[in-house]
Amino acid sequence: MRKRRPNYRLVKTHRSYTVEEIARLFGMHKNTVRAWVKAGLPTCDGKRPMLILGRELAEYLKARRTKNKRPCQPGEIYCVRCRAPKQPAGEMAEYQPITESQGNLMGFCPDCEGMIFRRASVAKLAQIGGKLDITFVEAKRRVNESNGPTVNSDFSQG
Ligand SMILES: [Zn+2]
Incomplete structure (x- = not known):
């Protein structure tokens, strides 16, 4: 997996965040946070700069995590x-x-x-x-029993 998943536990639910603060919190680009807003992360109406409640952010990330069940990649x-x-x-x-x-x-x-x-x-x-x-594994083809291990005559027994 290339993208790091933001850990919603880092979010303090009793404070509000600007886009920049969220980006810094998770070490992500601000555009990623803006994309979340576009995708439905609620913001406080009419505030400039845009403010996001910690509680809403945590909820959003939690929901996103369960929704984004990662499909198997090649080799998985x-x-x-x-x-x-x-x-x-x-x-x-x-x-x-x-x-x-x-x-x-x-x-x-x-x-x-x-x-x-x-x-x-x-x-x-x-x-x-x-x-x-x-x-x-070739399920249908049986192992040819007549082709069992060959006895090496160079080995004398006993
Ligand atoms: Zn397992």
Whole structure:
């Protein structure tokens, strides 16, 4: 994730802020704060400079945080347990086909070690998989048992 999420806990709910003060508080550009105002962050009417109540700001950021559930980026799989997109442990994943064009990309969550998986079509696999090291599991083809480990005759037993 490139953008830092503003921590609404930094906001003092009993004071009001100018756009500049909010920008400074989160180390962001003033335009970012102005964009929030345009997107619905309430301001105190008729005040110059524009004033935003801390309480409203905190509410706005909190709501925004839950609304902006980040979709998985390439190379990420959503972990249901952690409720967040994760890059599978070791940057490794297995692709298990379900049909000819659809399958599951599976890996392990680096944090909770649970299995994580994501539906992926073969067509979009490169895009979805990102930089992951993907192993293809061929579900339908059985391992040929007659091709078992060859006995090396150079090894004498006992
Ligand atoms: Zn997890």
